[in-house]
Amino acid sequence: MKIAISVGDINGVGLEILLKSHKKISKICKPIYCVDKKLLGQAAEVLKLKIPKKLCCITPCSPIPHIQPACVTKESGEYSYASFLKALELVREKKVQAITTLPIHKKAWQLANIPYAGHTEALRDIFKQEVIMVLGCKKLYMALFSDHIPLKEVSGKITFESLLNFLLQLAPFIHKPPCGVLGLNPHAGDFGVLGDEEEVIGQAIKKANALIGEERFIGPLVPDTAFIDKHWNYYVAMYHDQGLIPLKMLYFKDSINLTLNLPFIRTSVDHGTAFDIAYCNKAYTKSYINAIKEAIKYSFPKKSSF
Known part of the structure; x- marks a missing residue:
């Protein structure tokens, strides 16, 4: 199964989570990262991590900003939105079966003049659906x-x-x-x-x-x-x-974010950009991994209930 991953705000914990989780999630799906490899290289260098092998990256067609850990910038807002739109493009063209989003920064979207408070509001408007935001875990x-x-x-x-x-x-x-x-x-x-x-x-x-x-x-x-x-x-x-x-x-x-009432499955982490620990090698990956697992689970008709 192919899942498009939008990378969220590059100045937060998203790229760290992506890099650290790739080996594990690539065993259960084929992640398609909506990000420039050059940007991942920047993140890996700051974090002193190795870039995983065989990454499938698709450029979001936006200028590549410079990483500024824990900073709210117009450029990071523009890039996270472009990454999100690329993921939507892939799922609309049926090149992937689902999307999982890493956390954006709402103020950065505002600085970039993006007319939405977040992913859910954007999905509601773009697809003209009364989407429902559900967060949680099996408990x-x-x-x-x-x-x-x-x-x-x-x-x-x-x-x-x-x-x-x-x-x-x-x-x-x-x-x-x-x-x-x-x-x-x-x-x-x-x-x-x-x-x-x-x-x-x-x-x-x-x-x-x-x-x-x-x-x-x-x-x-x-x-x-x-x-x-x-x-x-x-x-x-x-x-x-x-x-x-x-x-x-x-x-x-443990919890994740799940958007209902869309013609595809969208899951996300249930946390924000965590600027207080950005690029400190302290980010938790469990919510992201759970979000990927749930995207796989909910993509099959028999498991469409949460």
Whole structure:
């Protein structure tokens, strides 16, 4: 199986992870790296690593920037976006079966005038699909109803129609229900005392279950106690940090990022550019390796559920 790898921000930990993991992942797939070999040579020199043999690299057709460890630059943003677009080109042309993305820096994309907050938003716009961001591992998966938006905008996004559509699109990927749906407010609103969004959330859950024909979703759950007993493997969070704080506290090194509702499989690491350890030979590779394994797993119809 061939997987296109977009290399993320070159000033972060992405290239270190790529170089250190190549031997292991090349045993389970054929990685196609969307990067210039010259740039990998720069990274290997800084890290004092040997460049792996038989690398398959495809240039992203962007000027090759100079590596500046832990620096946010327009040039690194342009290059990471070009690498991502090259990976999309390969999967659209069916030259690869899936893509895995290494972490970008959102500020670098902004400096490069890229009109997206991140990969998920770009995929949503480019493919005109209501894609769903899911992060996690086999012990806990977290689907995000809203992803990279300001917290002050979350409440306005929660409507009966939007949440119902989200739940119905997510439902086919849940093969061991139920999936817990978190409320938005403290104490899940406390019967309207602390907010009324939970009324809409409850209505959407009830309607989704009726249309599906089984109790696939439960809630709205009180967010601060929903994970104490770990009753379920699947949850829906109303906003980014509500879901990712417990996930990363419990399974940070194991979890991955998975994008649902695309005509191909896209996985990613569940961490950022880690500028604090960039080019220090301290980067963890487990999330990346797990992301590659999951891309292989989800590329087969019988294993399309998470």
